[in-house]
Amino acid sequence: xxxxxxxxxxxxxxxxxxxxxxxxxxxxxxxxxxxxxxxxxxxxxxxxxxxxxxxxxxxxxxxxxxxxxxxxxxxxxxxxxxxxxxxxxxxxxxxxxxxxxxxxxxxxxxxxxxxxxxxxxxxxxxxxxxxxxxxxxxxxxxxxxxxxxxxxxxxxxxxxxxx
Amino acid sequence: xxxxxxxxxxxxxxxxxxxxxxxxxxxxxxxxxxxxxxxxxxxxxxxxxxxxxxxxxxxxxxxxxxxxxxxxxxxxxxxxxxxxxxxxxxxxxxxxxxxxxxxxxxxxxxxxxxxxxxxxxxxxxxxxxxxxxxxxxxxxxxxxxxxxxxxxxxxxxxxxxxxxxxxxxxxxxxxxxxxxxxxxxxxxxxxxxxxxxxxxxxxxxxxxxxxxxxxxxxxxxxxxxxxxxxxxxxxxxxxxxxxxxxxxxxxxxxxxxxxxxx
Numbered sequence: 001x002x003x004x005x006x007x008x009x010x011x012x013x014x015x016x017x018x019x020x021x022x023x024x025x026x027x028x029x030x031x032x033x034x035x036x037x038x039x040x041x042x043x044x045x046x047x048x049x050x051x052x053x054x055x056x057x058x059x060x061x062x063x064x065x066x067x068x069x070x071x072x073x074x075x076x077x078x079x080x081x082x083x084x085x086x087x088x089x090x091x092x093x094x095x096x097x098x099x100x101x102x103x104x105x106x107x108x109x110x111x112x113x114x115x116x117x118x119x120x121x122x123x124x125x126x127x128x129x130x131x132x133x134x135x136x137x138x139x140x141x142x143x144x145x146x147x148x149x150x151x152x153x154x155x156x157x158x159x160x161x162x163x
Numbered sequence: 164x165x166x167x168x169x170x171x172x173x174x175x176x177x178x179x180x181x182x183x184x185x186x187x188x189x190x191x192x193x194x195x196x197x198x199x200x201x202x203x204x205x206x207x208x209x210x211x212x213x214x215x216x217x218x219x220x221x222x223x224x225x226x227x228x229x230x231x232x233x234x235x236x237x238x239x240x241x242x243x244x245x246x247x248x249x250x251x252x253x254x255x256x257x258x259x260x261x262x263x264x265x266x267x268x269x270x271x272x273x274x275x276x277x278x279x280x281x282x283x284x285x286x287x288x289x290x291x292x293x294x295x296x297x298x299x300x301x302x303x304x305x306x307x308x309x310x311x312x313x314x315x316x317x318x319x320x321x322x323x324x325x326x327x328x329x330x331x332x333x334x335x336x337x338x339x340x341x342x343x344x345x346x347x348x349x350x351x352x353x354x355x356x357x358x359x360x361x362x363x364x365x366x367x368x369x370x371x372x373x374x375x376x377x378x379x380x381x382x383x384x385x386x387x388x389x390x391x392x393x394x395x396x397x398x399x400x401x402x403x404x405x406x407x408x409x410x411x412x413x414x415x416x417x418x419x420x421x422x423x424x425x
Contacts, residue, residue, distance in 0.1 A: 042358075050362050098343040099336060114340060 055152035062087060062147050062163050070103045070110075070121060078137060078149055079103060079110070081121060086160030089139045089149040090123045095132040110134065123157060133157065208393040210401055217402040226290035231389065233283040237321075238382065240276040248328070250374035252367045255330035280322055287318050299403035307395040310388055317385045324377035327370060338365050338373070 057076040065071055065082040072079050072092060077100055079090040090110075094101050099114035109126060110119040117128030124133050138153040139161045147161075165173070175181055176189045187198035197211040216222060247266055248258045262269035291311060294300055300308035327338045342359055346352040361368030396402060 045358050045361075047361050047368060050368075052362055052364060052366060097340040099340060114336065 055150055057149045057151060058142070059089075059147045059149055061145060062141065065147075070105075072103055074100070076149075076151060078151060079134075080147065080149070083121070083160065086162040087139060087147065088122075088160050089137040090134045091137055091151065091154075092134070094130055095134060096128070096130040101134070208390060208397065210397040213401055214404065216404050222404055223402060224289075224293060226286055226293050230283060230286040230290055233279045233286060234385065234389070236279045237276060237283065240272050240279065241378065241382075243272050244276055245378060250328070250371050252330070252370060255328065255370060259329045259331075280325060284318060284322055287315055291315065294403075297403065297405060304395075304399045304403060307392060307399055310392045310395060314385065314388050314392060317381055317388060321377060321381045321385065324373045324381065327365070327373045328377065330370060335365055338369065342369075 053076065057073065057078060059071075059073060059078075059080050062082075065080060065087070067082055068084070070079055070081050077092045079092050081088050081090065092101050092110075093099070094112040094114065094117055096112065096115055096117050099112050101110050101112045101117070101119065103110050108121065110121070110123075111117070112128065112130070115129050117130035118126040119130070119134050120126060123136060135154040136157045136159065138150040138155050140148050141161070141163060142148050173189055176185075182188070185199070185202070187195055187202050189195070200206045200209065200211045244262065247262055247269065249255065259273070262273050264270070294308070294311070323338075323341060327334045342356055342365065345359060346356045348355055357363065359369075359372070360366070361372050
């Protein structure tokens with residue numbers, strides 16, 4: 001009897017080998033489980049709700065800003081500039097490695113304390129390691145007449161807000 | 164003629180309790196000494212026998228051992244610091260200041276942790292330079308060199324994650340700059356940055372993540388790799404001794420048998 005059983009399994013084509021079949025099933029399910037674990041881990045590690053400050057900042061009435069002034073809001077990391085051509089907002093976070101830049105009134109430039117990047121008032125790079133100019137931010141006037149800035153939305157440079 | 168103290172030691176070592184823990188038995192023969200090493204879970208990582216010239220100061224300057232020493236100091240002082248430190252935004256900085264000015268010996272433990280951390284980074288580099296210039300990384304020890312590179316990375320990451328925990332200006336901007344470096348990775352850079360900080364900026368989530376990495380994940384990884392690193396020394400034929408080193412200078416001949424000189 002054992003001899004006969006052996007004979008039968010030997011004549012079967014390889015695809016129908018029971019052990020190979022279960023090995024494939026087992027390895028396949030392990031692979032699916034491993035892929036699922038990676039996806040679940042990634043999902044778990046990315047927070048869905050963030051308790052970070054809102055990207056939209058109310059900077060107050062437009063007339064509070066003097067002509068040709070650069071005002072920095074340290075808490076939200078933005079510059080509000082009132083130029084001859086109109087208002088605009090710049091992101092004060094350096095495009096190099098994320099330090100907060102500072103406006104130097106005497107030299108009339110924006111400078112980064114970390115690695116020495118320098119920018120003009122309109123965000124153009126003068127020198128330093130920063131790869132990109134400081135981005136212009138979406139700016140508008142709310143229904144209450146306040147100047148609003150959206151820190152998360154960049155706009156092309158030199159789009160002044162005229163009031 | 165054994166002294167009284169020796170007799171007491173032998174009596175303890177022959178007791179049933181001792182023998183149930185240490186099975187190598189009493190006696191100080193070469194076999195007993197070898198068994199004591201081989202049958203101990205920690206010591207069995209090491210070789211049961213080493214050549215005298217391998218453990219001479221000139222061979223390694225003990226840089227690896229010293230690195231491990233700083234690691235042990237860091238684990239002990241780190242656990243003690245954890246008893247007073249809360250990884251939360253309102254408390255982290257105040258806890259660090261409390262450790263310095265209010266907690267008994269807190270200043271000593273914090274400084275010991277900080278200086279040992281600096282020293283460990285220095286010693287890891289010194290150890291690697293020593294290994295490199297002696298050529299001790301070559302076959303059959305090349306895999307242990309790779310393990311060492313992982314340990315270097317773990318050491319640097321421990322250093323980096325610990326840097327945020329005082330939650331002062333230096334910590335905040337250093338981690339802001341450092342984590343922005345990860346954004347430079349092609350394609351997945353901003354994702355890595357987001358996962359590392361648990362958000363878009365260095366904030367409560369980042370502090371907690373760095374705390375968990377610093378106190379749990381990275382130390383466990385370090386212990387695992389250190390164990391493999393030590394075990395591989397034995398498996399790769401012991402500590403490396405240069406063949407070009409003059410034997411007469413390496414070992415005083417009087418202290419050796421003919422076989423050891425060879």
